[in-house]
Amino acid sequence: MRLHQVLTGRHILDQLIDLRRTQWLGRDELEDLQNRKLIQLVEYAYQNVPYYHSLFDQVGFHPSDLKKDKTTFQRIPVLTKEIVRSNQDALQTTEIARQKRMIKVTTSGSTGHPLSFYEDSDFRDRFTAAVQLHLEWAGAELWHKHAYIWGAGFEVKAQQALRTRLIDWEWNRFITNAFLLSDQSLEDFARRVIRERPDVLMGFASSVHNFAHFVRQRPEFEISFKGIITSAEVLLPAVRNYIEETFHCKIFNRYSTRELDGIACECEAHDGLHVSLDCNYVEIIKDGKPAEPGEVGQIIVTNLDNRGMPFIRYQINDEGAWSKSGPCPCGRSSPKMGSVEGRIVDTFLAADGRKVWAGFAGAAYKCLVHPSIRQFQVVQESLDCLTVRIVRDGPVPQENMDQFACAIRRTFGDHVQVCWEFPEEIPVLPSGKHQYAISKLNSKP
Ligand SMILES: [Zn+2]
Incomplete structure (x- = not known):
């Protein structure tokens, strides 16, 4: 991986080392760090991203306002998926050097409506490191074996397939394709899990549920993990219990979207999801005002790392609530979301x-x-x-x-x-x- 970093100019390890350190910072230090990143992002967007330049002017917001009074941030109108779709050019940075480090990503979106956006290499490295950090929370140290049930791409070209295999080898992981879960693919996957004994399984909640169901039908497959990360879908309590009993371990529920990175993840205390303060600024808004703990509201997220195409006050179309419980016994000081109550479309x-x-x-x-x-x-x-x-x-x-x-x-x-x-x-x-x-x-x- 170090060789990969040198060859590709990526900085995943540096980002991971940073995230491992900042997760233990006190709340004040974390909030200072977050504030600094937020102000830098907003200043950058005003100077380099045409959409935000005209939007801030329109609503009478200036980045320097934020230094004096954080509540002025709420003057910025939310960014909807519709706006992202129809302002693809205006939302991109005009900084030439950064443009060169950007790639286009298309997600099909949880509702089946595709969304395209651009990400720069800083964001991509941070994103990858954040996944690894949460894998570590669930029990898979860096380069320890882990397995995915995920929406893998269909690599038609041999070159792409080889690249994917190389990356999987580099990370010491294997993947079964959530698009194509059949009895045969589940059996192959189960056999490989028994053979290679991955520490952690990561997947869509429904796909992992599917796998658990398959394993229960086949008593010869006795499978356990150190932990399981479910992501990208709402995890129903009944489904959680079923999966945990099947694989003899706890689930670490993770809240993330492709365009924003890991937003929050459960720790070993399994009582709410710690928000990654140094990656995202999360607001929960109820009737136009910040929600009280326990009060369900709209989740609005500002990603602090992707300057190539900044997502500022992005409305994900999910609802959630801040946790009401006190300091977490795990020792991390970042606030927790008590629940992510599902896609508004649902x-x-x-x-x-x-x-x-x-x-x-x-x-x-x-x-x-x-x-x-x-x-x-x-x-x-x-x-x-x-x-x-x-x-x-x-x-x-x-x-x-x-x-x-x-x-x-x-x-x-x-x-x-x-x-x-x-x-x-x-x-x-x-x-x-x-x-x-x-x-x-x-x-x-
Ligand atoms: Zn915790």
Whole structure:
């Protein structure tokens, strides 16, 4: 890896060493560091990024305001995915030297709407180092074996495939493709896990759930890890328990998006997710004001590292809350998010106008975590009708279905009809992720 760094001019190790150190800083020091980075970013954006230059002028915000009064930051209007899509050029830096170190990234997005953006090499190094830091939290030291169930790309060209294999070798990891999870690929993956004994498994919550389900069907596969990182999807409590029991270890839930880096991750105390203060500035906004601990609001994130295309006050379309618990026993001082309550697009609506988070009923979903149920998806068709799709390996007890329908009616009203479908498979989104809850009443991107 050192050779790789020299050859490619990357600085992942330096960034990792920095992150390992800053995670133990006291809260005041961390906030000072964050403030400094925030001010530098905003100044840079004003000078070098046309979109922000005209936006700041428009709303009467000047970067020097921030030095005197941090609340002025909220004068900057939020950046939506729509704005990113329609201002691709104006959002990029005009600094020529940095432009040369930028690459275009396209994510298919959790909702299946693609988003393109540019990242510079500083951000890319930081991003990679932050993943490694959280792998270390979960039990995989640098270069120790770890495994992924992830949305791997389809390397059509031999050269790309070779490069991918080289990078996997360099990091000492192996990956199975979450796009293509079949009984055969899960079996191959399970055998490799038993052979190579990776310390940590990382994957989309639904893919890891899928793998756990597979392993439970096959008693000859006795598998354990030091820790598991789930990411990119909401982790339902019932699914968490099922996975932890299957693999005899704890889950370290991680909140990240491709355009922002790792935003927060659970530590060994498993009581909320520590926000990476030196990578992102996170706001939770409720009714236009900063939310109190425990109060669910919109998550707005400013990434502090990607100057190539700065994301300032970016609205991710997720909701969450600050943790109410006191100092963390792990010794890290960064604030914690108590919960990330899911994509706003997954918010269900009740007939009386209530918005219901798609993870509305941990108890209800518990009925859908059963040895015969390989995968499920709940679709709100209308205010009066929900469809539950189940991919099953065997008979699903009527009792589970009745309990689920009962929980749905308790939440949405007695008039709601629950329809059951049993397809052969549920297609994943273009990102390779599985969306377990879809509301057709709520189609905001
Ligand atoms: Zn902690």
